[in-house]
Amino acid sequence: MSPADLATTSDTLAWLAVVSYVVAATLFGFEFAYRTRWFGVAGVTVTVAGLAANVGAAVTRGLAVQRVPWGNMYEFSIIVGIITVTGFLVWLSRRPEIRPLGVFVLLPAVCAMALGGLVFRVPAGPLVPALNSRWIVIHVAAAITGSSVLCLASVFSILYLVKERVERRQRPPAPPLVAGAARTADRVEVDQAVARHASVWSRLPSADTLDHLAYRTTAFGFPIWTFAIIAGAIWAQAAWGRYWGWDPKETWSFISWTVFAAYLHARATAGWRGRRAAWLSIVGLATLVFNFYAVNTVIVGLHSYGGR
Amino acid sequence: MAVELRPPAARPDRPPRRPGLGDTLRQAWREYRSMRTALVLLVVLAAASILGSLFPQEGLSPQRVDQYFADHPALAPVLERLGLFDVFGSAWYMAIYLALLGALVACLVPRTRALVRVLGSRPPRGGDLARYRTQATFTTPAAPEDAMGAARRVLRRGRYRLAEHDGELAGEKGFLREAASLLFHVSLLVLLVGLAYGKGYGYRGQAAIVEGETWANARVGYDSFSPGRFFGAGDLAPFQLRLDDFSNSFYPNNTPREFASQLTALDLDGRELQAQRVAPNRPMTVEGVRIFQSDYGYVPVVRVTDAKGKELLAPQEVLTLRDPATEWSTGAVKVTNAKPQVGLELTMFTGLATAPDCPGGAPFCNDPRLIRPVLVVLAYQGDLQADRAQSVFTLDRSRLRPLGDRPVLLAPGQSRKLANGMTVSFTDLKQYSVLTLARDPGVPMVAVAAGLLLLGLVPSLYVTRRRVWVRAVPDGAGGARVELAGLALQGKPAFEAELARLAEQVARGSGGLKPGSPEDRGTLDAPERST
Ligand code: HEM
Numbered sequence: 001m002s003p004a005d006l007a008t009t010s011d012t013l014a015w016l017a018v019v020s021y022v023v024a025a026t027l028f029g030f031e032f033a034y035r036t037r038w039f040g041v042a043g044v045t046v047t048v049a050g051l052a053a054n055v056g057a058a059v060t061r062g063l064a065v066q067r068v069p070w071g072n073m074y075e076f077s078i079i080v081g082i083i084t085v086t087g088f089l090v091w092l093s094r095r096p097e098i099r100p101l102g103v104f105v106l107l108p109a110v111c112a113m114a115l116g117g118l119v120f121r122v123p124a125g126p127l128v129p130a131l132n133s134r135w136i137v138i139h140v141a142a143a144i145t146g147s148s149v150l151c152l153a154s155v156f157s158i159l160y161l162v163k164e165r166v167e168r169r170q171r172p173p174a175p176p177l178v179a180g181a182a183r184t185a186d187r188v189e190v191d192q193a194v195a196r197h198a199s200v201w202s203r204l205p206s207a208d209t210l211d212h213l214a215y216r217t218t219a220f221g222f223p224i225w226t227f228a229i230i231a232g233a234i235w236a237q238a239a240w241g242r243y244w245g246w247d248p249k250e251t252w253s254f255i256s257w258t259v260f261a262a263y264l265h266a267r268a269t270a271g272w273r274g275r276r277a278a279w280l281s282i283v284g285l286a287t288l289v290f291n292f293y294a295v296n297t298v299i300v301g302l303h304s305y306g307g308r
Numbered sequence: 309m310a311v312e313l314r315p316p317a318a319r320p321d322r323p324p325r326r327p328g329l330g331d332t333l334r335q336a337w338r339e340y341r342s343m344r345t346a347l348v349l350l351v352v353l354a355a356a357s358i359l360g361s362l363f364p365q366e367g368l369s370p371q372r373v374d375q376y377f378a379d380h381p382a383l384a385p386v387l388e389r390l391g392l393f394d395v396f397g398s399a400w401y402m403a404i405y406l407a408l409l410g411a412l413v414a415c416l417v418p419r420t421r422a423l424v425r426v427l428g429s430r431p432p433r434g435g436d437l438a439r440y441r442t443q444a445t446f447t448t449p450a451a452p453e454d455a456m457g458a459a460r461r462v463l464r465r466g467r468y469r470l471a472e473h474d475g476e477l478a479g480e481k482g483f484l485r486e487a488a489s490l491l492f493h494v495s496l497l498v499l500l501v502g503l504a505y506g507k508g509y510g511y512r513g514q515a516a517i518v519e520g521e522t523w524a525n526a527r528v529g530y531d532s533f534s535p536g537r538f539f540g541a542g543d544l545a546p547f548q549l550r551l552d553d554f555s556n557s558f559y560p561n562n563t564p565r566e567f568a569s570q571l572t573a574l575d576l577d578g579r580e581l582q583a584q585r586v587a588p589n590r591p592m593t594v595e596g597v598r599i600f601q602s603d604y605g606y607v608p609v610v611r612v613t614d615a616k617g618k619e620l621l622a623p624q625e626v627l628t629l630r631d632p633a634t635e636w637s638t639g640a641v642k643v644t645n646a647k648p649q650v651g652l653e654l655t656m657f658t659g660l661a662t663a664p665d666c667p668g669g670a671p672f673c674n675d676p677r678l679i680r681p682v683l684v685v686l687a688y689q690g691d692l693q694a695d696r697a698q699s700v701f702t703l704d705r706s707r708l709r710p711l712g713d714r715p716v717l718l719a720p721g722q723s724r725k726l727a728n729g730m731t732v733s734f735t736d737l738k739q740y741s742v743l744t745l746a747r748d749p750g751v752p753m754v755a756v757a758a759g760l761l762l763l764g765l766v767p768s769l770y771v772t773r774r775r776v777w778v779r780a781v782p783d784g785a786g787g788a789r790v791e792l793a794g795l796a797l798q799g800k801p802a803f804e805a806e807l808a809r810l811a812e813q814v815a816r817g818s819g820g821l822k823p824g825s826p827e828d829r830g831t832l833d834a835p836e837r838s839t
Contacts, residue, residue: 133589135589209801212801219769219770222765222769223762223765223766223769226761226762226765227762230758230761230762233758237751238589238591239588239589239600240600240744241512241591241598241600241744241745241746242512242746242748243748243751243754244503245367245368246360246365246367246368246395246396247368248361251357251358251360251361252361254357255354255357255358258350258351258353258354258357259350259351259354261350262347262350262351262354264769265343265346265347265350266347268343269342269343269344269347271344272344272347280351287354295361
């Protein structure tokens with residue numbers, strides 16, 4: 001195939017992946033809402049198919065441009081899809097019970113990819129000389145992975161806040177009885193009450209579980225993000241002669257890093273654990289999104305590769 | 309602080325005392341070095357950094373700061389007073405991060421001391437095992453001593469530090485978490501110190517060199533120069549640079565592919581030190597100074613003679629400004645000894661094409677490749693006002709009027725007559741290369757600190773602290789009843805399963821569960837789960 005054919009194939013596969021993920025997200029959504037296993041199983045199948053198309057899109061794009069396929073925002077968006085969905089599937093294989101959460105994982109990935117395809121699509125092309133370094137492979141790959149994982153952690157923090165609110169509302173007014181047997185009875189009653197008045201949101205895993213999930217995901221993403229920043233500094237040192245220059249992109253990466261570091265501290269600080277920490281994580285999400293979309297397009301800097 | 313697993317036992321009540329100034333200060337100090345302070349300062353630092361990306365920064369894009377002053381003449385001076393055009397160098401930003409560094413140091417000292425103390429002590433006794441939230445119990449046909457032996461082996465294999473307290477085995481592990489966390493925080497401190505050191509004692513500047521020229525590393529040779537606070541005038545390394553050749557290339561779609569300078573470094577006596585092709589991402593290091601390819605431009609060589617052939621301007625290298633979007637370059641020639649004075653506005657195209665050959669029906673366009681260079685000359689006559697400070701790239705046309713009604717087009721080697729009889733010749737075309745030269749003595753320190761920081765970060769997030777106690781008592785029928793209990797500081801949800809697994813291994817190691825015993829599984833008492 002000629003590079004042009006490869007590029008066209010890549011675009012088609014990327015859209016195929018987006019459509020598959022939308023279908024899969026819908027199926028997971030049905031499973032979440034109606035607790036029908038069948039939907040979830042179908043959702044996994046469609047997700048796997050979508051991932052295959054997604055990987056195909058990245059590979060054909062890479063072949064078309066003869067370099068790693070993460071050189072501009074459109075390509076980043078494709079990679080974000082691969083990372084998020086692969087992560088979700090790996091994790092699903094270890095803990096099948098999280099499957100209904102797939103809707104909350106796939107929807108952000110789909111949004112990122114669709115936005116990339118609609119707004120930031122650029123025809124396949126080579127890199128400008130300043131980006132032409134082997135560090136692009138390392139730095140950009142780490143940055144995409146780290147930020148995808150941290151975004152996912154924030155999604156769990158959002159779900160935590162939702163569930164925490166549901167649990168707070170449903171908590172019986174009187175404190176549970178002390179004696180074990182009585183308490184068990186009490187719990188059953190509470191569960192029944194919950195089942196009766198529950199919104200779909202009460203089907204989320206417990207607030208504690210979601211909080212822990214958010215923490216574990218952050219603990220996974222934070223070192224990757226740290227590494228991405230360090231690798232970026234090494235690259236900047238090689239390309240521009242300074243490892244740090246408060247370029248807007250660098251500044252916002254640092255802001256995200258600081259906010260997630262604050263989140264990690266908050267989880268170990270009395271009075272900040274729980275809701276406040278979750279809000280910090282959401283602020284972190286906002287900074288990541290701003291860095292990716294606004295800084296690449298609105299704010300002028302050396303990292304102006306977003307370009308349309 | 310994460311070192312103590314349990315709060316120390318309450319001290320016997322002392323008579324109440326009015327808190328004095330010392331107590332208030334001590335309280336304030338304790339508050340300052342608490343994690344809450346670090347957390348708040350981190351958030352404040354993040355918020356302050358946002359300002360640095362919302363306003364143009366002096367150190368990053370001075371032109372945009374000037375633009376801002378032009379656009380908002382009333383607001384800009386106020387913002388400047390507040391340091392918003394140099395956020396990261398401003399006093400208040402410095403104050404925030406110094407406060408954070410202070411808190412960091414203040415919390416690291418007691419944390420280190422606590423870690424050393426805990427490492428030097430034996431794992432403490434568990435006391436009444438029944439009161440722990442996570443426990444496991446089983447009965448085994450083995451004798452209590454054998455069961456304890458098995459427990460010892462299992463815990464040792466699990467890398468627990470062990471201590472024996474009459475009949476009770478205490479195990480503890482996971483100090484790597486705190487040690488790694490300390491490494492992370494200390495590295496962060498070192499990194500910031502290295503950053504400040506490099507900034508203070510280093511410098512950064514830009515210089516333009518024309519092909520074939522030799523440039524001396526002296527302050528006057530730089531077009532822009534920003535030294536650190538402690539960088540002395542005599543600290544510039546003594547060397548010269550010669551630009552032997554400059555080359556650039558483009559992809560078929562006319563986007564830049566590469567540009568590179570063939571540079572030779574010479575000592576002050578002109579002896580060659582080293583030679584290298586310097587390109588983006590491929591810098592050269594001379595005497596500790598890193599030299600980077602930044603930009604480039606074209607240097608048409610222009611000669612002007614009067615109507616009688618007398619030379620008014622000897623062949624002059626005219627530095628032009630290149631527009632990276634179109635690859636046109638613009639420059640100016642000032643013939644001050646003509647009467648009246650003559651100014652020439654030059655536009656140099658690398659490959660001028662006209663109407664039918666241009667995309668989208670444009671009247672003319674430019675091929676970025678240097679295939680057919682054309683110099684377009686617009687001549688003016690009058691007063692150049694050369695005694696006033698002005699840009700070398702443009703003419704001040706306020707006292708000039710056009711000379712002739714159409715521009716003159718010149719290919720290299722060509723000469724043309726202007727309307728007043730003067731002759732302009734485009735004798736040669738050269739390129740110049742813009743290099744960034746930088747010295748940062750803090751780099752090694754920062755690099756090592758960054759490496760250690762990463763090294764410390766992962767275990768500080770993943771290693772979990774655990775304490776486990778084991779006791780085995782005779783069950784009255786020749787076997788032993790084995791009790792395990794534990795405490796987890798992190799990763800609590802996983803700990804129940806972990807302790808159950810330990811119990812299972814101990815049971816297997818001591819000959820299996822006693823058949824028919826009431827607890828042939830570890831019973832896990834977990835009334836409430838918390839994370
Ligand atoms: C300069 C900015 C700082 C950064 C970027 C930072 C970053 C971090 C990170 C990433 C962790 C790991 C979180 C975890 O283990 O869950 C951590 C832990 C910790 N930090 Fe900081 N830190 C900073 C300043 C401070 C300061 C000033 C203090 C002292 C008040 C402090 C005290 C601690 C403590 C006690 C832990 C251990 C928490 C635990 O293991 O649960 N940090 N820090």
